[in-house]
Amino acid sequence: MTTPRHLGAFAATAASVLTLGLASCAPPERKAEDGGASEATSAADFGGMEKLIEAAQAEGELNVIALPPDWANYGAIIKAFSDKYGIKVNSAQPEASSQEEINAAIQQKGKSTAPDVFDLGQAVALANTSMFAPYKVTHFDQIQPGMKDPDGRWVNDYGGFMSIGYDSAVLPEITAIDDLLDPEFKGKVALNGDPTxxxxxFSGVLMVALSQGGSADDIAPGVEFFGKLKEIGNFLPVDPTPATIESGQTPVVIDWNYLNGAVSEKKPTWRIFVPNDAAVAGYYHQAINADAPHPAAARLWQEFLFSDEGQNLFAASGVRPVRADAMIFATTFDPKAFDRLPAIDGPVTVPTKEQTDVAAKYLAENWAKAIG
Structure with a gap:
C-alpha cells in the first residue's frame, strides 16, 4: 500500500496500514503474585515501577539477541540500560536474523540462556505471536492503534527507510536503482541478509520491486532484478557487516537508512541513496519471550525502550521512534537526535500483513532459484 506523506506523518501512516487483520481479544485481567513476574501484564502488577525495578535487579541479568551495537544505536541503549539499573545484559548472536531469534528461543526453551526479548521484522513477528507475553508499557496509550497488539504482545519500537549505501571513493554516484546494473558494480552489490x-x-527486495514496476502486491520484479544482478555478476552473496564494509569487501549495501547512516559516521566517503520513487518504510516489532528466563528484567527493558530516554536514544541513530509524535507534542524529544531523522518526498510503501504474507510465500518459492 502506498501513501504520499513526509516523515512527519510516518507513525500515523504506518498505523493505518498495519491495522488490517491484527485485532484480537483481550485476555482476562491477571494480577501477578509474589515471584509471578512472567504473568505481569503491566508495571502495576508489580506494585509500580519501583517494585518492577527491584524485581528486575533481583534477577540481575537480561538476555538479548540479534542486536548489533551499530543497529539502531543498540550499543548505547544497552549500556544506558545496564548503567541505569545495574543489570548485566548478555547479548547473543548480534548478527542473527529475525527467524534465528525465534529458533534460538525454541531451541533454548527452559534454559537460562534463552532470549528474554525479541526485536523482529514484521513477517516473523506476526507469524509467532503465540510465543510472546502480553505486556503494556507505561506509555502504551501513546502508541497508535495498528502500531501495537491490543494486548501488548508486540509493539512497534522504531522504523526507517530502505536505502542503498555505497563507498563514493571507489564507485560513481548512485541516483537510481538501475545504476546497480552498470559494469562498475560488478561483484559489489550486497543485500543485508536473506529476504526469506x-x-x-525483505524490504530491500520490495524497494527494488517498486523501482521495476512492481508493488507491495507484486514483489516478483524485485526477485527478477536480483536474478539479473546475479547473472551479470554484480550481486555479491555476502552478508554485510561493519567489518566487511570497512575492509571494502561490500562496497554497496542495501539496508535500512539508519544502518547505512551509522557507517557514514565512521567512513566519510560512505553515501546513502533513498529512492523517492521507490521508498519503503518499515517498523520493527518488540516483544517479550513468554518463556523468558528473566521475566522482570524483560519487562523493565520494554519500559526503558519506550521511555523518553530510550526513544531519544533510538532517534540519535537516525531511526524514527514509535512515540515520536507524542514526544514532539509533549516537547520531551531531543532536538539534536530528532534532527537526524530523514525526510522523504514522494509516496512511501508500508506493506500490510496480508501483502507481507503473500510476498514471503513468493520469496520462499522463488528467491533461491533466482540467485542460486
Missing amino acids: QAGAA
Whole structure:
C-alpha cells in the first residue's frame, strides 16, 4: 500500500496500514503474585515501577539477541540500560536474523540462556505471536492503534527507510536503482541478509520491486532484478557487516537508512541513496519471550525502550521512534537526535500483513532459484 506523506506523518501512516487483520481479544485481567513476574501484564502488577525495578535487579541479568551495537544505536541503549539499573545484559548472536531469534528461543526453551526479548521484522513477528507475553508499557496509550497488539504482545519500537549505501571513493554516484546494473558494480552489490528470513533484506527486495514496476502486491520484479544482478555478476552473496564494509569487501549495501547512516559516521566517503520513487518504510516489532528466563528484567527493558530516554536514544541513530509524535507534542524529544531523522518526498510503501504474507510465500518459492 502506498501513501504520499513526509516523515512527519510516518507513525500515523504506518498505523493505518498495519491495522488490517491484527485485532484480537483481550485476555482476562491477571494480577501477578509474589515471584509471578512472567504473568505481569503491566508495571502495576508489580506494585509500580519501583517494585518492577527491584524485581528486575533481583534477577540481575537480561538476555538479548540479534542486536548489533551499530543497529539502531543498540550499543548505547544497552549500556544506558545496564548503567541505569545495574543489570548485566548478555547479548547473543548480534548478527542473527529475525527467524534465528525465534529458533534460538525454541531451541533454548527452559534454559537460562534463552532470549528474554525479541526485536523482529514484521513477517516473523506476526507469524509467532503465540510465543510472546502480553505486556503494556507505561506509555502504551501513546502508541497508535495498528502500531501495537491490543494486548501488548508486540509493539512497534522504531522504523526507517530502505536505502542503498555505497563507498563514493571507489564507485560513481548512485541516483537510481538501475545504476546497480552498470559494469562498475560488478561483484559489489550486497543485500543485508536473506529476504526469506530477515526483515531488512525483505524490504530491500520490495524497494527494488517498486523501482521495476512492481508493488507491495507484486514483489516478483524485485526477485527478477536480483536474478539479473546475479547473472551479470554484480550481486555479491555476502552478508554485510561493519567489518566487511570497512575492509571494502561490500562496497554497496542495501539496508535500512539508519544502518547505512551509522557507517557514514565512521567512513566519510560512505553515501546513502533513498529512492523517492521507490521508498519503503518499515517498523520493527518488540516483544517479550513468554518463556523468558528473566521475566522482570524483560519487562523493565520494554519500559526503558519506550521511555523518553530510550526513544531519544533510538532517534540519535537516525531511526524514527514509535512515540515520536507524542514526544514532539509533549516537547520531551531531543532536538539534536530528532534532527537526524530523514525526510522523504514522494509516496512511501508500508506493506500490510496480508501483502507481507503473500510476498514471503513468493520469496520462499522463488528467491533461491533466482540467485542460486
